Amino acid sequence: MDTQGRRILLGRVHGAFGVRGELKLESFTDPERAIFRYQPWILRDAQGRERELAGARGREGGKGLVATLPGIEDRDAAEAMRGTEVWVPRSALPPPAPGEYYWVDLEGLRVANVEGVDFGTVSHLFSTGANDVLVAQGDRERMIPFVTPDYVVSVDFEAGLVTVDWDPEF
Template sequence: MNDTQRRILLGRVVGAFGVRGQVKIESWTEPREAIFRYQPWTLRDPQGAERELQGARGRETGKHLVATFPGIEDRDAVEALRGTEIFVPRSALPPPKAGEFYWVDLEGLRVLNVDGADYGTVSHLFSTGANDVLVARGERERLIPFVEPDFVKSVDFDAGTILVDWDADF
């Protein structure tokens, strides 16, 4: 799927804030409030129904962002959105800086170790707080700390590979 068709999950609605229709959002952008720069959003509710939303505004609070959505004016309407995922097209995101990657761009790349062993492809990445972890799925699943240059030696988008220094027995 090319970048104009590929959608990126940027966050989700986690609940209501107050009684006037404000929405608590969990954002996975860096910084968190950058999610408001990438609109329109495609909202997908837990049942799979989708709709487009333009004009969301918000501010940062402690743990979440608090947003207002056009047309959402009371707590009940917000509660109906709980669990709704927020997507944008990959093409809406700016190019990453040199030496940086969007996790979604790493998904599907082949993972090879320095000895030539093929660990399969990148399924996804997740954060542990201490470091990010690359999940490679091949003949089995491997969790590889995404720590450059200690374990991740190189990322080659042209070749479609990630070279890692990770023992085959781990």
């Protein structure tokens, strides 16, 4: 599987915290503090400009994480970071546990049902809170609950195929 160059969105800066350059940071990792384990970060601002940064530190705040970044030393500099996304190369993350998947690794795989009907490829996934949903884009878009083994029967990275138990008419 080619994960070269692929990136994972791990968090987003929501603005300044206090007056000394600390930032309010939303983390998509579980647990939240794990975001600091995966560095260097690739910071992408709202205009799409990117820069690499190492040495971020953080702590738990009342409503999420509070981060300190090298070079951000006052409230104005911290506020200017609002909306910045925190990305890391896919290669920076540990291998997933058996039966678990990084969404980015599933994107682009072919999707077919158990009868062999081609549903196209995995466009993306999203979470509903109750479960994750796989979006297959082919002759049309299909949203399939990512529930194993009920609907997602198997994921075969070598074959590049996700097999689903799903009615092609649905």
